[in-house]
Amino acid sequence: MATTGNNVDSSKAKIVHGDAGYVLEDVPHFSDYISDLSTYSNPLQDNPAYSVVKQYFVHVDDTVPQKIVVHKSSPRGIHFRRAGPRQRVYFQSDEVHACIVTCGGLCPGLNTVIRELVCGLYNMYGVKKVLGIEGGYRGFYSKNTIHLTPKFVNDIHKRGGTVIGTSRGGHDTSKIVDSIQDRGINQVYIIGGDGTQKGAAAIYEEVRRRGLKVAVVGIPKTIDNDIPVIDKSFGFDTAVEEAQRAINAAHVEAESMENGIGLVKLMGRYCGFIAMYATLASRDVDCCLIPESPFYLEGAGGLYEYIARCLKDNGHMVIVIAEGAGQELLSGSVSSDKQDASGNKLLQDIGLWLSQRIKDHFSKEHKMTINLKYIDPTYMIRAIPSNASDNVYCTLLAQSAVHGAMAGYTGYTSGLVNGRQTYIPFYRITEKQNKVVITDRMWARLLSSTNQPSFLIGKDVAEEKKEEETLNQMNQLSNNTEDETAFLAGVSFVEFVKSRMGIRFILMVNKQGQTRLAQYYENLTLEERRALEGEIVRKCLARNEQQCSFVEHRNYKIVYRRYASLFFLVGVDNDENELAILEFIHLLVETMDRHFGNVCELDIMFHLEKAHFMLEEMVMNGCIVETSKSNILSPIQLMEKSS
Numbered sequence: 001m002a003t004t005g006n007n008v009d010s011s012k013a014k015i016v017h018g019d020a021g022y023v024l025e026d027v028p029h030f031s032d033y034i035s036d037l038s039t040y041s042n043p044l045q046d047n048p049a050y051s052v053v054k055q056y057f058v059h060v061d062d063t064v065p066q067k068i069v070v071h072k073s074s075p076r077g078i079h080f081r082r083a084g085p086r087q088r089v090y091f092q093s094d095e096v097h098a099c100i101v102t103c104g105g106l107c108p109g110l111n112t113v114i115r116e117l118v119c120g121l122y123n124m125y126g127v128k129k130v131l132g133i134e135g136g137y138r139g140f141y142s143k144n145t146i147h148l149t150p151k152f153v154n155d156i157h158k159r160g161g162t163v164i165g166t167s168r169g170g171h172d173t174s175k176i177v178d179s180i181q182d183r184g185i186n187q188v189y190i191i192g193g194d195g196t197q198k199g200a201a202a203i204y205e206e207v208r209r210r211g212l213k214v215a216v217v218g219i220p221k222t223i224d225n226d227i228p229v230i231d232k233s234f235g236f237d238t239a240v241e242e243a244q245r246a247i248n249a250a251h252v253e254a255e256s257m258e259n260g261i262g263l264v265k266l267m268g269r270y271c272g273f274i275a276m277y278a279t280l281a282s283r284d285v286d287c288c289l290i291p292e293s294p295f296y297l298e299g300a301g302g303l304y305e306y307i308a309r310c311l312k313d314n315g316h317m318v319i320v321i322a323e324g325a326g327q328e329l330l331s332g333s334v335s336s337d338k339q340d341a342s343g344n345k346l347l348q349d350i351g352l353w354l355s356q357r358i359k360d361h362f363s364k365e366h367k368m369t370i371n372l373k374y375i376d377p378t379y380m381i382r383a384i385p386s387n388a389s390d391n392v393y394c395t396l397l398a399q400s401a402v403h404g405a406m407a408g409y410t411g412y413t414s415g416l417v418n419g420r421q422t423y424i425p426f427y428r429i430t431e432k433q434n435k436v437v438i439t440d441r442m443w444a445r446l447l448s449s450t451n452q453p454s455f456l457i458g459k460d461v462a463e464e465k466k467e468e469e470t471l472n473q474m475n476q477l478s479n480n481t482e483d484e485t486a487f488l489a490g491v492s493f494v495e496f497v498k499s500r501m502g503i504r505f506i507l508m509v510n511k512q513g514q515t516r517l518a519q520y521y522e523n524l525t526l527e528e529r530r531a532l533e534g535e536i537v538r539k540c541l542a543r544n545e546q547q548c549s550f551v552e553h554r555n556y557k558i559v560y561r562r563y564a565s566l567f568f569l570v571g572v573d574n575d576e577n578e579l580a581i582l583e584f585i586h587l588l589v590e591t592m593d594r595h596f597g598n599v600c601e602l603d604i605m606f607h608l609e610k611a612h613f614m615l616e617e618m619v620m621n622g623c624i625v626e627t628s629k630s631n632i633l634s635p636i637q638l639m640e641k642s643s
């Protein structure tokens with residue numbers, strides 16, 4: 001097994017490769033940046049409760065695969081270090097000074113995790129100094145601390161919320177690390193969501209830069225279940241269970257009235273897991289709307305038509321909507337760029353808006369009285385204590401976090417992967433958000449359980465057919481020659497590309513509007529890119545096939561084409577030749593087709609690096625520099641051969 005070595009750059013991944021495509025994405029350890037560390041035998045070996053357990057200590061080579069379904073010849077893929085107690089520890093019991101902080105929104109189970117951290121440290125490792133940092137990150141430098149003892153935390157898991165308080169915003173890395181240093185803290189347990197874990201990563205980097213022997217450990221908290229890699233977040237089950245009560249109420253109300261509609265709004269800022277699971281669990285829901293699956297109201301296959309059908313067939317219906325769904329419909333009427341203190345977008349109330357629209361529509365268009373009851377239990381589902389199974393989950397998470405810190409690991413999030421506790425490097429947790437994949441079986445199960453429209457099918461099938469015809473026509477035009485001397489509207493493509501071309505960005509987006517690949521040739525911040533992509537995608541995807549493939553937006557001209565379920569959008573300077581850009585898009589698709597064989601969204605998602613290599617061969621600094629498919633693909637083929 002080859003390793004990148006002990007002195008890895010802290011900002012880079014610590015990767016270990018093994019046979020058969022085995023990759024360990026390891027987490028940092030004190031020994032990566034501190035020399036001459038003392039180690040001690042783990043006090044658990046003398047603990048009567050644990051000493052009887054056969055093979056209690058985790059083997060140094062134990063890892064957990066991220067991908068559990070594999071084929072005979074598929075590579076073994078990414079693994080994470082298995083969590084659990086190690087034979088040697090890097091702290092003596094009385095040397096440990098731990099602290100716990102909770103950040104971001106509430107979630108059932110926060111108090112359970114706090115309780116189990118305190119009791120785990122105390123009972124397993126004899127640690128007596130545990131501080132609670134009050135009120136989130138800003139508490140490190142602006143608030144009091146609470147001394148947490150097993151007695152203090154004994155009953156807290158029976159209460160919702162967090163006994164040490166929480167907040168948004170206020171993350172100031174150097175002030176936080178100053179406070180850690182001043183107080184002599186050497187284990188920091190940070191409980192929070194995606195934003196919090198980014199903050200934890202920054203704290204770890206600074207701790208490491210200062211060469212401190214301080215373990216920085218994240219414990220993932222999110223009611224929305226939007227943290228990637230882990231199986232699910234603690235509190236999620238509890239939230240789904242509580243959501244059932246609201247759905248039941250909506251159902252009872254709806255079925256008791258003529259033309260009754262129960263509309264329930266659930267949490268889910270960017271993803272619809274709570275709504276999806278609550279719907280699947282309940283079976284009383286006729287329609288579930290989530291941010292990942294855009295919907296529309298009017299016309300064939302739209303929501304109004306479906307509501308009318310449900311009312312006609314059953315006399316009532318229940319709709320569940322995640323708070324982040326349909327925001328693009330709302331922003332068409334009133335736009336809001338407001339953010340909370342952490343920089344999260346503040347959402348508009350889709351539930352209220354939709355209720356009003358449904359009422360208006362049925363009274364105006366159908367001259368029909370409907371009885372709509374809008375139920376908004378959003379905060380109720382997250383302010384409750386965790387249920388029994390979440391309590392056990394919280395216990396395992398907290399104990400795993402403690403074992404890792406005692407064993408000298410740092411810069412990791414403790415998380416469940418395929419049913420096993422693991423240590424996951426921060427960058428894996430923060431690089432993207434977990435979303436409902438609407439092409440997965442789970443969403444298909446939901447669609448088949450509710451019978452709701454997919455809001456895509458009819459329109460899309462027609463568009464796809466049309467696309468195929470256009471593709472054939474384009475193929476005839478370009479004639480597929482190696483030197484790509486296709487002429488379009490009298491323009492020689494090769495001649496054209498020799499002149500400087502102002503490509504500003506290239507996007508590949510699926511029909512749900514999710515960006516699958518983005519390549520920019522100008523300097524834009526991540527926020528600017530997100531905003532720009534949102535605007536462009538909304539604008540282009542809303543156009544019908546009768547409209548031309550060019551739109552002007554801000555100071556760009558956007559040239560786009562749809563190939564089956566993928567949109568290719570290229571932003572260019574206003575004076576560029578649109579037809580040549582269309583030809584460029586087509587060449588890109590043909591090149592990808594040649595490599596992947598009928599390129600589809602999944603090819604791009606799973607081979608993003610290859611798609612980027614192709615673009616790098618074709619475009620440099622916004623100018624097209626290569627048009628031969630063989631030349632574009634030859635570096636990739638070489639790479640594949642050598643691996």
Ligand SMILES: Nc1ncnc2c1ncn2[C@@H]1O[C@H](COP(=O)(O)OP(=O)(O)O)[C@@H](O)[C@H]1O
Pocket residue numbers: 103104105136137138167168169170171192193194195196197198199200202221222341342344
């Ligand atoms: N990119 C970031 N870098 C550093 N700290 C961050 C970052 N994003 C959020 N935070 C901090 O993390 C804390 C919680 O973030 P927030 O987004 O409100 O909740 P959550 O962690 O639950 O997603 C806040 O104190 C915020 O300042």
Ligand SMILES: O=P(O)(O)OC[C@H]1O[C@](O)(COP(=O)(O)O)[C@@H](O)[C@@H]1O
Pocket residue numbers: 103104105106168193194195221222223224267268269323340382
């Ligand atoms: O607590 P606030 O600031 O009202 O925010 C509500 C948001 O918090 C959440 O519960 C979860 O947010 P975080 O996990 O990012 O803290 C969302 O579902 C919801 O949109």
Ligand SMILES: [Mg+2]
Pocket residue numbers: 104193194195
């Ligand atoms: Mg968040």
